[in-house]
Amino acid sequence: MNTAPLKIVATAAMGIEAIVADEVKKLGYTDVTVENGKVSIYGTERDVARLNLWLRAADRIKIEVASFPATSFEELFERTKAIPWADFLPVNAEFPVSGKSVKSGLYSVPDCQAIVKKAIVESLRKTYRIDWFKEDGPLFKIEVALLKDVATLSIDTSGSGLHKRGYRYFHGKAPLKETMAAAMIYLTRWTPDRPFVDPFCGSGTLPIEAAMIGQNIAPGFNRDFVSENWPWIDKKVWDEVRTEAEDLANYDQPLDISGFDIDHRMVELSIANAKEIGLSELITFKQMQVKDFRTTKEYGVLVGNPPYGERLGTDEEVRRLYQDMGKTLLQYDTWSFYFLVSHPNFEKLFGRKASKKRKLYNGNIRTDYYQFFGPLPRKKGDI
Incomplete structure (x- = not known):
């Protein structure tokens, strides 16, 4: 394995790159670069493991192997072949190549994939001195991404997307990704x-x-990562990172968290998912309509992904729901409210202009995250 620092990239959904960057900085990294759809640092194998284990809002963690101009298939082949791929891929590596091309002369993605695959094989032949690679070992998913005639080659270290935490085996018909949920909470x-x-x-x-x-x-x-099987990342690294995570968890922290849904089947599903991850005793789930919400608590935070036209329900049902939400919730003047909605008239129907609005994408649906700020809790000693 090359001892030079790795360029480690955390990919992110459009609109939440800054949130992922904040996560990375809170983990102690200072030299952080933010671009459209990604956040990057330079680090070691240990950092690959830490970022996979800790990032809540990122989609996946990749190692960027190289980035270079490529305006012809010959240039793509030669520049790819020149990379010391044996530094990353063992002789028995399974290395499928995926691809994408945006605003580039090399627009045929299948051709680009085939050329990169062939170039990697040629590079490996020089090092391992064999002509045939069985590809029956650990998986290294390689991507060639072309953007404006610049090719970027990367290896995925996560496997399944980071939204797959390992607790949600079943979900409703319009699920919110765990990574998006975490981003909403951070905000x-x-x-x-x-x-x-x-x-x-x-x-x-x-x-x-x-x-x-x-x-x-x-x-x-609660999950595994594809790079745990890579021979050049010592198993001890993963063990140490997981031990660190266990030591940093605060299982004694009391929490007041509730989830409601009008559908009793969703409530049962929520309870099952919370039980799967060992948090069922910390969260109260109950079948209830939002218009029946009542509380004597103060300074709470209410966060929701309510039904909207493209997702669930008719427009008339959705409009009535938003009006009920406003009538019920706005009486709690110490609370803060946050809703991910695509309806253009949400603020008017809810009955208040948002303190702040942020554009986010829930899957392929363009939405707005409406933020209604309440007062901060009084500190002890405040009059």
Whole structure:
């Protein structure tokens, strides 16, 4: 393995790159680069493991092997072949190549994939001095991405996307990704000493992610990563990173987290998912409509992904729901409210202009994250 620092890239959905960058900085990294759809640092194999285990809002972690201009297939082949691929790929590596091309002269993705594959084989032949590679060993998923005639070659270290935490085996028909849920919670600035409520909990993603954040539980502690099988990342590295995560978890942190849903099947599903990850005793799930919400608590944070036209329900049902939400919730003047919605008239229907609005993408649906800020809790000693 090459001892030079690795360029490690955390990919992110459009609009949440800054959130991922903040996560990376909170892990102690200072030299952080933010670009469209990705956040990058230079680091070691240990950093690959830490980022996979700890990042909540990122999609996956990749190693960027090289980036260079490529305006012809010959140039793509020769520049790829010149990379010392044996530094990354053992002789028995399985290395499929995927690809994408945007605004580039080399627009045929299948051709680019085939050329990169052939070039990697040629590079490996020189090192390993064999003509045939069985590819029956550990998996190294390689991507060639062309953007404006620049080719970037990377290797995925995560395997399944980072949103797959290992607790949600079943979900509703319009699930919110765990990574997006975590980003939504980060944007609320919620702290574990405040009540947290999701009145549209579905399969329980927002409450479960809040509980994990509240107790500082690493989101990747309950799953495996493809790079755990790579021979040049010592098993001891993964063991140490997981031990560190276990030591940093605060399982004694009390939490006040609730999830409600009008569908009793979703409530049962949420309970099952929370139980799967060992958090069922920390979260209260209940069948209830949002218009029936009542509380005597103060300074709570209510976060929801309510139904919207493209996702669920008719427009008339959605409009009536938003009006009910406003009538019910706005009486709680110490609470803060956050909703991921695509309806253009949400603020008018809800009955208040948002303190802040942020564009986010829920899958392929363009949405707005409406943020209604309440007052901060009074500190002890305040009059």
